[in-house]
Amino acid sequence: MTQNRNEPVWDVVIIGAGIAGLTASIYLAQAGQSVLLLDKGSHPGGRAASTEMSFARVNLGAHALFKSALPILQEVGVTPAGAAPKPPGSLVFEGTNGEHRPLPLAQLLLGSFLKWHEKTQLLRFYSRLLITDTSALHKVSLQTYLESQISSPRVRNVVLALVRLSTYCDDPGLISAGAVIEQLKHGQVLYVDGGWQTLVHQLAEQAQKAGVTIRTSSPAREIAGSYPRMTVTLKDGTQLKTRHALSTAGPAVTLSILNPPLSPAEAAVFEQLIPVRAACLDLVVDGMPQPKTKFVIGADYPWYYSNHSAVVSLSDHPAYAVVHVMKYLSSSGNSDPLQDQRELEGFLDLIQQNWRKHVVQQRFLPRMLVSHAVVTTANGGLPGRPGPAVEGRPGLYVAGDWVGSTGMLLNASLASAKEAARSIISAKEQDKEGVHRGA
Template sequence: MTENNYGSPWDVIIIGAGAAGLTASIYLAKAGKNVLLLEKGSYPGGRAISTEMAGARVNLGGHALFRNAFRILHEVGVTVEGTAPKPPGLLMFKEADGKERAVPLSQLLLGSFLTFHEKIQLVRFYSSLRKTDTSALQHVPLRAYLESHISSPRVRSVLEALVRLSTYCEAPDLLSAGAAIHQLQHGQVLYIDGGWQTLVNKLVEQAKKAGVSIRPSSPVLEIKGSYPKMSLVLKDGTQLASSFIISTAGPADTMSLLNPALPPDEAAIYQQLIPVRAACLDLVVSGMPRPKTKFVLGADVPWYYSNHSAVAALSDQPGTEVIHVMKYLPALNKKDPKQDERELQGFLDSIQPGWREHVIKQRFLPSMLVSHSMVMAANGGLPNRPGPEVKGRPGLYVAGDWVGSEGLLLNASLASAKEAATLITNYEQK
C-alpha cells in the first residue's frame, strides 16, 4: 500500500505501534496479510521508547529485558545487545526509629543482621524455588503465601522486595503468588545497549521489511463492525476498512473505542483490571559520589536505585552515566507525586550524599504506567487473564502486557501479540 492509499480495505489494522503492535504486525505480514499499523504518537515505540537527555539514551524509568523474551524476538528477526546487571549490592530496611539502614546483600547470610533461623528460612525458600508448582498458586495472594511459609517478617520483606524488582508490583495482598514466583523462576534480565529504543528500532525495521504500513499521528476515535466488515474512524475523520482489528491500546482505552459498547457482563472483564505504576526519577549524571554503589533495593520500603550505565552502553560521553531511581506505587492508595519525589530524593541523599552536584539533567515521571494490569489472585492469576479474542465481537483482538496466560510485562506483550496473529491467520484458514 502507498502513502495515499490508506483508505483501501486491509486484512488487519493494528492500533498501537508499541512492542505488541509491532510484533503482531511482523507475524501477520510474514503470513501474507496486508497490515496497517496505527500509532497515536508521532513515532512508534509506545512506553518502550528512549529519549535523548544530555547526549544519553534514557528509558522511561528503569527497564530490564527478561531473557525469556528472546525466543519471540528471534522469531521476528530481532536481536539486541546488553549485559546482565549484578544482584542488588544493598538492601534498605526501616529501623524501629524510622531511619533507613543499608545492609549489603552478602551480609544477609554471612553477617548478623538475620538470625540463624531467618537465614535457614531464606535458604530453604530459594532452594525450593525452582521446584515450586506455580499452577497451584495462581489464586493465592502473594502475602498469604509468604506468611504461610515464612515466619520471619524480615525475610518476608526481602522476598517481597525481590518480587517487586521482577514484577514492578507493590500489591502483595492482590498479586498472584503463582505469577510472582513464576517470574522469580525466570528472573534473568539484561540492560540493553542504546536503551530500549534499540529494540523499538529493530522491530520497526523488521515490520517495514515484512511489508507493514506504519502510520504515525493517527489516534483512533471508534471501532465499528465485526468480521469480515470492520472499520475504524480516526479522530481526523478518516475511515478505514479491515477484516480484522487488533487493539494494543490497553483495556480501558480499547473499551472506550467500541461502538457499540460491549454488554456490561462482557465489559466487566476489562473494567476490573488494576494497572501497575511507578514514580520514576531519571538522571543523567557525571559520576556519583559513591561510584561503587550501583544497585540498591528497598526491602520494607518500595524503592529502587540502579546505575544502568554500569553494564549498558547508554552514552557516548566519557564519564556520563544514566541512573534510574523508582518508587513502586501502591495499587489502590491515593498517590502524592510531590511526596513521592521527595521520598526518592531522600533515598538518594542516604545512599549518594551530594548527588545533586553531579546531575547534568533529570526528569521526574510521577505515575509511569508499567503494566495495564497486575495479575490478581482474586481473578485466578495468569490462566484467567483476558485472552486475545474479544468475545461477542468477532474479528476484534487485543494484545499487550495484560493479555493471555503467558508471562508478565514485555513477555506478555510479545506472547499475546503472537497468539493474536496466529488466531487471525488460522481463522482465515478454517
C-alpha cells in the same frame, strides 16, 4: 477527512505501534496478511520509547529485559545487545529508631542481621522456587502464600523486595502468588545498549521489511463492525476498512473506542483490571559520589536505585551516566507525587550523599504506567486474564501486558502479540477452507 474510495480493505488494522503491535504486525505480514499499523504518537514505541537527554538515551523509568523474552524477539528478527546487571549490592531496612539502614547483600547472608533460622527460611524458599507447582496458587495472594511459608517478617520483606524488582508491583495482598513465582523463575535480565528505543527501531525495520504499513500521528477514534466487515475510524475522520482489528492500546482505551460497546458482562473483564504504576526519577549524571554503589533496593521500603550505565552503553558523552531511581506504587492510589519525589531524593541522600552536584539533567515521572494490570487472585491469576480474541466481537483482538495466560510485563506483551497474530492467521486459513468446501 472521509473514506477514500481507493483505500484498500486491510486484512488487519493494528492500533498501537508499541512492542506488542510491532511484534504482531511482523508475524501477520510474514504470513501474507496486509497489515496497517497505526500509532497516535509521532513515532513508534509507546512506553518502550527512549528520550534523548544530554547526549544520553533514557528509558521511561527503569527497564529490564528478561532473557526469557529473547526467543520471541529472535523469531521476529530482533537480537538485543546488552548485558546482565549483577544482583543488588545492598538492601535498605528500617533501623530500630526508624532510621534507614543500607545492608550489603553479603552481610545479609553471612552477618548477624538475620538469625540462623531466618537465613534457613530464606534459603529454603529460594531452593524450592524452581520446583514449586504454581497451578494451585493462581487464586492465592502472595501475602497469604508468604505468610504460610515464611514466619519471619524480615525475611518476608526481603522476598517482597525481590518480588518488586521482578514484577514492579507493590500489592502483595492483590497479586497472585502463582504469577509471582512464575515470574521469579524467569531469572536473569538484561539492560539494553542504547535504551529500549533500539528494540523499537529493530522491530519497526523488520515490520517494514515484511511489508507492514506504519502510520504515525494517527489516533483511532472508533472500531466498528465485526469480521469480515470492520471499520477503524481515525480522530480526523478517516475511515479504514479491515477484516480484523487488533488493539494493543490499554483496556480502558480499547473499551472507549468500540462501537457498539461490549455488553456489561464482557466489558467488566476489562474494567476490573488494576494498573501497575511507579514514581520514577531518571537522571543523567557526570558520575556519582559513591561509584561502587551501583544497585540498591529497599526491603522495608518500595525503592529501587540502579546505575544502568555501569552495565550498558547509554550515552555518547564518556563522562555521563544514566541512573534510574524508583518507588513502586501501591494500587491504593494514596501516594502524593511531591512526597514521592522527596522520598526518592532522600533515598539518594542515604546511598549517594551530595548526588545533586553531579546531576546534568533529571526528569520525574510521578505515576509512570508500568503495566495495565496487576495479575490478581480475584481474576484467577494468569489463567484468568483476558484472551486475545474478544468475546462477542468476531474479528476483534487485543494484545498487551494485560492479555493472555503467559508471563508478565514485556513477556506478556510479546506472548499475547504472537498468540493474537496466530489466531488471526488461523481464522483466515479456516475461512479459506470453508470457502473451498462450499465451492
